[in-house]
Amino acid sequence: MNDWTTFGRVDADGTVYVKTAEGDRVVGSWQAGTPEEGLAHFARRFADLVTEVELVEARLKSGAADAAHSLSSVKRLRTQLDEAHVVGDIDGLTARLERLATLADEKAGEARAAREVARTEALARKTALVEEAEKIAADATGWKTAGDRLKEILDEWKTIRGVDKKTDGELWKRFAAARDGFTRRRGAHFATLDGQRKQAQTAKEDLVKEAESLAESTEWSSTANRLKELMTEWKAAPRAAKEAEQRLWERFRAAQDAFFTKRSEVFSARDAEYQGNLEKKQAILAELEAVDVDADARGAQNKLRDAQAAWHEAGRVPREASASLDRRWRAAEERIRVAMDSAWRKTSPQDNPLLRQMRDQVAEAEQRLERAKAAGDNRRIKEAEQALASKKQFLALAEQAN
Secondary structure: OOOHHHHEEEOOOOEEEEEEOOEEEEEEEOOOOOHHHHHHHHHHHHHHHHHHHHHHHHHHHHOOOOHHHHHHHHHHHHHHHHHOOOOOOHHHHHHHHHHHHHHHHHHHHHHHHHHHHHHHHHHHHHHHHHHHHHHHHHHOOOHHHHHHHHHHHHHHHHHOOOOOHHHHHHHHHHHHHHHHHHHHHHHHHHHHHHHHHHHHHHHHHHHHHHHHHHOOOOOHHHHHHHHHHHHHHHHHOOOOOHHHHHHHHHHHHHHHHHHHHHHHHHHHHHHHHHHHHHHHHHHHHHHHHOOOOOOOHHHHHHHHHHHHHHHHHHOOOOHHHHHHHHHHHHHHHHHHHHHHHHHHOOOOOOOOHHHHHHHHHHHHHHHHHHHHHHHOOHHHHHHHHHHHHHHHHHHHHHHHHO
């Protein structure tokens, strides 16, 4: 340790002096003991000041202390030193405090510059966040994503320090206004959407009711077409609320499935019936095509008459087989007609038994048509009309040939 007592003296009357570059300065009086004890007492006071200066210096150089606060402490110690009742190296400690004051002032300037940079950066960050929030409030339509982003902006906002209170308050007002504007616009959107969904639900309920009313229909073609139209209308209609949409869709699909399942069952049964009819007509054709028309034209004509009745009684066949079957039938008829023409040319009209038979067949066909009309059976009427037209055609050809 330094012997600070060397920087002081005590005169004969007990007055204590400290030595400085400007001369000795009275710092107190000592009457309680020897001069050496007095100097030691005032030197300990000086040592306390040195310890305080060293502490300020250490904290300042380590960066643990605020530079402005350190500068204030240095100035306070410098002022105290001018009148301090101590014995020690006053000039050395004064020079040391002057150096500390310069250092503290420099660090305080650096701290002010750093704070200004940080304030500028913080201001820029908060301004950017405010501008982003205002853009979201004005333009965003991805409501969940935008709402989540506004929460993130708020969380980030809370971490930013350094903006002066006034400016920070003004920016906060802008952010709060943007957030409130977004909330109102989002609320209005969903209110409108709810209204649209209610309208969509009403429209789809009407579609479901109509589909359910058609589920038991047996008007296969027209009902199937209408159900397809309802499906198109369903797809074009806006969506209802999620639960209502699902519930209505299940009812709509159930009604359609009920109709098309029943139609499929009926068509399957009809296809089985038509297949049986096809087999009957194929057998009739095979027998008619096997007739030897050259050997017995009259017998062929009788076979054709019987075949015509059996043909019409057999009923409808599958559509894909109808055309080829009709071509075979016409070819068989034409083959017999040609043979009949040849035979009729050899017989007078009055004696021609084939003409008489054909007139009888025409009369019989007319009676069958009348019975079908009386029964109101459209299918039988159509078949009877076709049979009558065919027999009249053959009769006219036969009469012309004779």
